[in-house]
């Protein structure tokens with residue numbers, strides 16, 4: 001399912017290919033996020049044309065609204081949202097911890113109140129596998145307990161141990177499901193937790209590797225800790241994981257974070273940042289961020305990014321985009337989101353090309369220098 005195609009001769013950056021039922025994914029890859037079963041403001045065909053090979057959908061949101069009855073009747077998530085390429089679904093664990101009201105955790109599962117209508121739900125790790133199976137996701141995540149930063153070691157240990165117990169039950173349930181149910185080739189990744197404690201991460205990774213998942217996610221990063229600490233956790237945890245399986249840093253991140261994580265041997269990324277910033281009027285460019293509403297862009301007829309070959313940069317000026325935002329026209333949100341998604345996908349395309357030529361370290365140096373200099377100026 002995963003082939004390690006090449007590792008840069010000068011470091012840990014890797015080139016891989018992940019095969020799923022709905023298509024192949026070249027890694028390192030960026031997954032645009034469709035929170036409510038849509039990548040906000042964008043047509044699926046445009047996201048695909050921008051080069052996305054996989055998208056992420058949030059189980060928690062889809063489970064609550066429209067609910068699983070609708071998804072089942074629609075014939076699964078791919079059909080419901082008209083997206084023919086692979087879909088990765090998260091477990092909903094992170095949203096339960098960050099969005100849901102009143103949650104109660106036990107080894108058995110998690111009880112929570114919907115943030116939409118206050119309705120109470122109880123989900124076991126087995127339920128979460130069943131939900132993702134019905135969604136028809138190509139890559140599923142087991143229920144895990146995500147902790148915030150800072151977190152005491154005791155708390156981190158309890159959450160990590162529970163994550164391991166749930167991972168074992170999820171994997172067992174998936175195998176039974178495959179035996180008795182449809183022969184879908186859904187993949188299941190394990191999620192390494194353990195907060196900022198290396199020994200906890202080590203124990204968790206070892207336990208999960210024994211279970212033998214199809215890939216490994218690094219969870220509980222980018223939850224409020226400083227960048228240096230994020231990179232240390234990624235570096236340390238990636239070093240514990242098997243070479244021949246994909247590695248996914250959940251919720252990472254900004255362009256600089258992606259580049260740093262690839263340098264530490266990570267293959268997969270997701271983040272809401274491209275569309276969230278797009279809607280708020282900020283474009284990511286090779287020269288840093290552009291707050292398009294600002295006055296200096298009023299008569300700036302250059303494209304957002306002269307190095308970008310997306311539909312937006314080929315056809316529209318900064319002045320026009322600024323006008324759309326000031327006139328509160330919908331097209332502005334869509335165009336900036338589309339450019340941003342393309343920028344993140346193009347970043348991973350360029351990263352893959354650099355690794356192929358064993359030039360990732362040079363790429364990283366040049367990219368970060370230009371990006372950071374412009375950002376701080």
Ligand SMILES: [Zn+2]
Nearest residue numbers: 308310313339
């Ligand atoms: Zn562009």
